[in-house]
Amino acid sequence: MSSVSPIQIPSRLPLLLTHEGVLLPGSTMRTSVDSARNLQLVRSRLLKGTSLQSTILGVIPNTPDPASDAQDLPPLHRIGTAALAVQVVGSNWPKPHYTLLITGLCRFQIVQVVKEKPYPVAEVEQLDRLEEFPNTCKTREELGELSEQFYKYAVQLVEMLDMSVPAVAKLRRLLDSLPREALPDILTSIIRTSNKEKLQILDAVSLEERFKMTIPLLVRQIEGLKLLQKTRKHKQDDDKRVIAIRPMRRITHVPGALADEDEDEDNDDIVMLEKKIRTSSMPEQAHKVCVKEIKRLKKMPQSMPEYALTRNYLELMVELPWNKSTTDRLDIRAARVLLDNDHYAMEKLKKRVLEYLAVRQLKNNLKGPILCFVGPPGVGKTSVGRSVAKTLGREFHRIALGGVCDQSDIRGHRRTYVGSMPGRIINGLKTVGVNNPVFLLDEVDKLGKSLQGDPAAALLEVLDPEQNHNFTDHYLNVAFDLSQVLFIATANTTATIPPALLDRMEIIQVPGYTQEEKIEIAHRHLIPKQLEQHGLTPQQIQIPQVTTLDIITRYTREAGVRSLDRKLGAICRAVAVKVAEGQHREARLDRPDAAEGEGCKEHILEDGKSSPVSDTTDLALPPEMPILIDFHALKDILGPPMYEMEVSERLSQPGVAIGLAWTPLGGEIMFVEASRMDGEGQLTLTGQLGNVMKESAHLAISWLRSNAKKYHLTNASGSFDLLENTDIHLHFPAGAVTKDGPSAGVTIATCLASLFSGRLVRSDVAMTGEITLRGLVLPVGGIKDKALAAHRAGLKRVIIPQRNEKDLEELPANVRQDLSFITASCLDEVLNAAFDGGFTVKARPGLLNSKL
Numbered sequence: 128m129s130s131v132s133p134i135q136i137p138s139r140l141p142l143l144l145t146h147e148g149v150l151l152p153g154s155t156m157r158t159s160v161d162s163a164r165n166l167q168l169v170r171s172r173l174l175k176g177t178s179l180q181s182t183i184l185g186v187i188p189n190t191p192d193p194a195s196d197a198q199d200l201p202p203l204h205r206i207g208t209a210a211l212a213v214q215v216v217g218s219n220w221p222k223p224h225y226t227l228l229i230t231g232l233c234r235f236q237i238v239q240v241v242k243e244k245p246y247p248v249a250e251v252e253q254l255d256r257l258e259e260f261p262n263t264c265k266t267r268e269e270l271g272e273l274s275e276q277f278y279k280y281a282v283q284l285v286e287m288l289d290m291s292v293p294a295v296a297k298l299r300r301l302l303d304s305l306p307r308e309a310l311p312d313i314l315t316s317i318i319r320t321s322n323k324e325k326l327q328i329l330d331a332v333s334l335e336e337r338f339k340m341t342i343p344l345l346v347r348q349i350e351g352l353k354l355l356q357k358t359r360k361h362k363q364d365d366d367k368r369v370i371a372i373r374p375m376r377r378i379t380h381v382p383g384a385l386a387d388e389d390e391d392e393d394n395d396d397i398v399m400l401e402k403k404i405r406t407s408s409m410p411e412q413a414h415k416v417c418v419k420e421i422k423r424l425k426k427m428p429q430s431m432p433e434y435a436l437t438r439n440y441l442e443l444m445v446e447l448p449w450n451k452s453t454t455d456r457l458d459i460r461a462a463r464v465l466l467d468n469d470h471y472a473m474e475k476l477k478k479r480v481l482e483y484l485a486v487r488q489l490k491n492n493l494k495g496p497i498l499c500f501v502g503p504p505g506v507g508k509t510s511v512g513r514s515v516a517k518t519l520g521r522e523f524h525r526i527a528l529g530g531v532c533d534q535s536d537i538r539g540h541r542r543t544y545v546g547s548m549p550g551r552i553i554n555g556l557k558t559v560g561v562n563n564p565v566f567l568l569d570e571v572d573k574l575g576k577s578l579q580g581d582p583a584a585a586l587l588e589v590l591d592p593e594q595n596h597n598f599t600d601h602y603l604n605v606a607f608d609l610s611q612v613l614f615i616a617t618a619n620t621t622a623t624i625p626p627a628l629l630d631r632m633e634i635i636q637v638p639g640y641t642q643e644e645k646i647e648i649a650h651r652h653l654i655p656k657q658l659e660q661h662g663l664t665p666q667q668i669q670i671p672q673v674t675t676l677d678i679i680t681r682y683t684r685e686a687g688v689r690s691l692d693r694k695l696g697a698i699c700r701a702v703a704v705k706v707a708e709g710q711h712r713e714a715r716l717d718r719p720d721a722a723e724g725e726g727c728k729e730h731i732l733e734d735g736k737s738s739p740v741s742d743t744t745d746l747a748l749p750p751e752m753p754i755l756i757d758f759h760a761l762k763d764i765l766g767p768p769m770y771e772m773e774v775s776e777r778l779s780q781p782g783v784a785i786g787l788a789w790t791p792l793g794g795e796i797m798f799v800e801a802s803r804m805d806g807e808g809q810l811t812l813t814g815q816l817g818n819v820m821k822e823s824a825h826l827a828i829s830w831l832r833s834n835a836k837k838y839h840l841t842n843a844s845g846s847f848d849l850l851e852n853t854d855i856h857l858h859f860p861a862g863a864v865t866k867d868g869p870s871a872g873v874t875i876a877t878c879l880a881s882l883f884s885g886r887l888v889r890s891d892v893a894m895t896g897e898i899t900l901r902g903l904v905l906p907v908g909g910i911k912d913k914a915l916a917a918h919r920a921g922l923k924r925v926i927i928p929q930r931n932e933k934d935l936e937e938l939p940a941n942v943r944q945d946l947s948f949i950t951a952s953c954l955d956e957v958l959n960a961a962f963d964g965g966f967t968v969k970a971r972p973g974l975l976n977s978k979l
Contacts, residue, residue, distance in 0.1 A: 142184075150210055158227050159225070168245075169215060169217070173227075187237075189326055235252060276338075417444050436542060472647075475636070496614075497592060498614070498635055503638075509525070531575060537550045552609070643941055667702065668699070678695070697765060702756075785922070786894060788871070802855075812857050841883065874894055891923040892926065894927075895927060910931050911934060913925075914946060918945060923945075923946065924948075
C-alpha cells in the first residue's frame with residue numbers, strides 16, 4: 128500500500144447555514160443564498176477570494192440563517208460538512224440572491240464560534256480524512272462482513288435499473304472503483320431519503336455505525352423497485368429505461384400502494400377516452416387521427432412529457448362539437464319584437480337579421496353570414512351581437528381582438544412547441560359546446576402585427592365562406608367546419624382593416640344616434656337599468672325628458688350613449704345619498720316625541736327654483752318623494768355645463784366658417800378661421816393638419832386668386848392679387864387633434880372668400896365637400912354622421928356635394944325635416960348658399976363676349 132499524506136482542511140472555516148438539504152461528503156448540492164450573513168459570506172469570501180482555501184466553506188445543516196444581522200445566531204448543528212464551492216451564480220433583481228454549487232469533502236465538528244458578524248467563523252476539528260483509500264484485498268478484509276453486505280445490496284439495486292442509461296452504467300463502475308468507506312455517503316445522497324435520515328448519516332462518525340444505518344435504506348429502496356416492477360410486468364422494458372435513480376415520490380413510505388391506485392385510475396381514464404372516441408360523431412379523418420394517437424398513448428410511459436400532451440389533445444378532440452348544434456328559432460314576428468325590445472332604432476341592422484331568419488326558413492343548410500358592424504363607440508354594436516344570438520336561440524361567444532398581434536391566437540400553436548394550445552376559435556367552440564354559435568369578433572380594426580405573424584391574415588380563412596368549412600387549426604391539424612357559425616365583427620372604422628379582410632365581410636354601418644333617439648334610449652333602457660343598479664324605484668326619482676335633453680346637449684357630445692349612461696349613474700348616486708339619509712331621519716322622527724314633525728317635508732322645487740340635491744342644511748326633515756331632477760339639481764350634481772352653443776358667437780366676424788368632419792367617434796363640427804396681414808404672400812396653416820388638408824388649402828387659395836376679379840375680391844391694398852404684400856394664416860381650432868382629409872375644401876374656400884370680401888358667413892350653415900382646381904365639388908363620405916353632428920349643434924342649413932344627395936335617404940325623418948340640405952356641384956353654388964343674399968358675380972361693363 129502506497130502511503131499518501133492526508134489533505135487537511137483549514138482549522139478555521141466560514142460557516143454557511145442551510146436548512147433546505149443535507150450535504151454529505153462526496154456528494155454535490157445546489158443551495159440558494161438570500162439571507163444577510165450568507166450573502167456577506169459569498170461576497171467577502173467567494174467573490175473576492177483568489178486562493179483555493181477561500182473556496183472551502185463549512186456547511187451547517189438544519190440551521191436557518193436569521194433574516195437580519197441584528198438577530199442572534201441560532202443554535203448550530205454540531206456536525207457539519209467541509210465543502211468546496213464549485214460555482215456561484217447570482218443576481219441583484221428583484222433582490223440580491225445567489226445559487227451555490229458545492230461539493231462535500233469531509234465531516235468536521237465545531238469546537239468554538241470565533242465571530243458571528245459579518246458572517247460566522249468557527250474553529251473546527253476534522254473528523255475523517257481526505258486520503259485516497261486503496262482498493263486492495265487487505266482493506267476489504269478490514270472492513271469485514273458489514274462492508275461486503277452493503278456492497279452486495281448496492282450492486283443489486285443498480286442492476287435492477289436499465290444499464291443502457293448512461294448514469295446507471297457510470298454508477299455501476301463507481302461501485303467497483305470507489306473505496307468502500309466512501310460508498311455509504313454517496314449512495315445515501317443518490318437514493319430517495321428524507322433530510323432527517325441524511326442528517327443521521329452525517330452524524331454517524333463511526334464507519335461501522337454508518338454502514339448499519341445505510342443498509343436498511345438500500346433494502347427499502349430495493350423492495351420498492353420490486354413492487355413497482357411487479358405491477359408493470361406487461362411493459363417492464365419501457366419502465367426500466369424511465370425509472371431514475373431517484374424513484375417517484377409516491378413510493379416513499381408504502382412502496383407500490385399509491386402507484387397501484389394511480390395506475391388503475393389512469394387505465395380507467397384511457398379506457399373511457401377510447402370509448403368516447405368510438406362513440407363520438409367526428410369526421411372520418413379526425414377519427415383516424417384519434418385512433419392512431421390513442422394507440423400511441425397506450426404504449427407510452429406516463430412519466431414522458433409527451434404523454435400529457437397527447438392526452439390533452441385527445442380530450443380536446445372528444446370535447447369539440449363536431450356535429451352538435453342548436454335549433455334556430457325561426458319565428459320572424461317574435462324575433463322582430465325581441466329586437467325592438469332590446470334596441471331602439473338600428474333599422475338597417477334589424478332588417479338584415481330578419482332577412483337571415485327568413486332565408487333560413489326556406490333553406491336549412493344556409494351558410495352563416497359574415498357581418499361587420501362599423502360605427503362609433505357606445506352605439507351598441509357588441510350588445511346587438513348578443514341580442515342576435517338570443518333572437519336566434521344560439522349560444523354566444525365573444526372574442527376580443529384588440530391588441531392581438533400573434534397569428535397563433537387565431538390558428539393555434541403546433542403541438543411540437545412547449546405549452547402549445549389551440550387558437551381562440553377552437554377554444555370558443557369548446558366553450559359553447561355547439562358548432563353553430565354566434566361569434567362576436569370585437570374590435571377587428573385594432574388587430575396588430577408583429578414578428579409572430581399577422582392575425583388579420585389568419586382571419587382570412589376564418590371569415591371566408593368558401594374556405595371556412597375546412598378550417599385547420601395548427602393544434603388540431605385536422606379540418607373543422609365553421610360554415611354554420613354566424614360571425615359578427617365590430618369595428619370603429621374600416622380604414623385600418625386590410626382590404627382583403629374587408630372584402631370578406633358584409634359591412635353594416637351603425638351610425639350615431641340623434642337627440643330624439645338618445646332620449647328614447649335613455650327612458651326605455653338606461654334609466655331603468657341605473658335605477659335597478661342603485662336600488663332606486665320610479666317612486667323615489669323622476670328624470671323628465673327635458674332634463675334628459677339638457678344632459679345630452681350640455682353635458683355629453685358623443686355619437687353613442689356611454690357618457691349619457693355615466694351621467695345618469697352620477698344622478699342616481701346623488702339621489703341614493705338623499706334617500707338613505709331620509710330613511711335614517713324618518714327612523715328618528717318615528718319616535719313618539721317627534722310625532723308632530725311628520726308633516727315637514729323637503730322640496731326640491733320651490734317657487735320655480737330647485738334646492739341642491741346635495742344640500743344638508745335641514746337634517747331633520749326627510750326629502751319629498753319622488754325627487755324631481757330639474758336643471759338646477761342637474762347643475763348641483765354634474766356641475767356647470769361642459770358644452771355651450773357657441774356657433775353664433777364665433778361667426779361674428781369675417782373669415783370664419785363651419786365645416787363638418789368625420790371621426791371614428793362620430794361626426795363633429797369644425798371651425799375654420801382665417802386672417803390676413805401685411806407680408807410677402809405666404810400661406811400659414813396650423814392645427815395639426817395632414818398633407819391632404821394642406822393641399823386643399825392651396826387649392827382653395829389658387830381658385831380664389833384665379834376668380835378674384837370675377838367676385839371682386841381684393842387684398843388690403845385693393846389689388847386683385849390676393850397674396851400681393853399679404854400673408855394669410857389659416858387655423859383649425861382644437862390644435863391638439865390631428866386632422867386630415869379632403870372634405871374641408873369647400874369650408875376653406877368659403878372662409879377665405881369671407882375674409883377677402885369682408886362679408887359674414889351665415890351662422891347656421893355648415894358644409895362639407897372636396898374641391899378641384901376648376902371649382903368643382905366632389906363627393907365625400909360620412910354624410911350621415913356629419914349631418915347628425917350638425918343637427919346636434921343646432922345648425923339649420925347643410926351644404927353637401929350634389930353627388931352625395933343619395934346619402935340623405937339614410938337620415939332619420941326628423942333630421943331631414945329640421946335641416947335644410949343644399950346640394951352643390953361647384954364652388955359658385957356653395958358661396959351663394961353660404962352668404963345671406965348670395966355671393967353674386969360683379970358685372971364688368973364694356974366687355975364683349977367672344978364668339979370664338
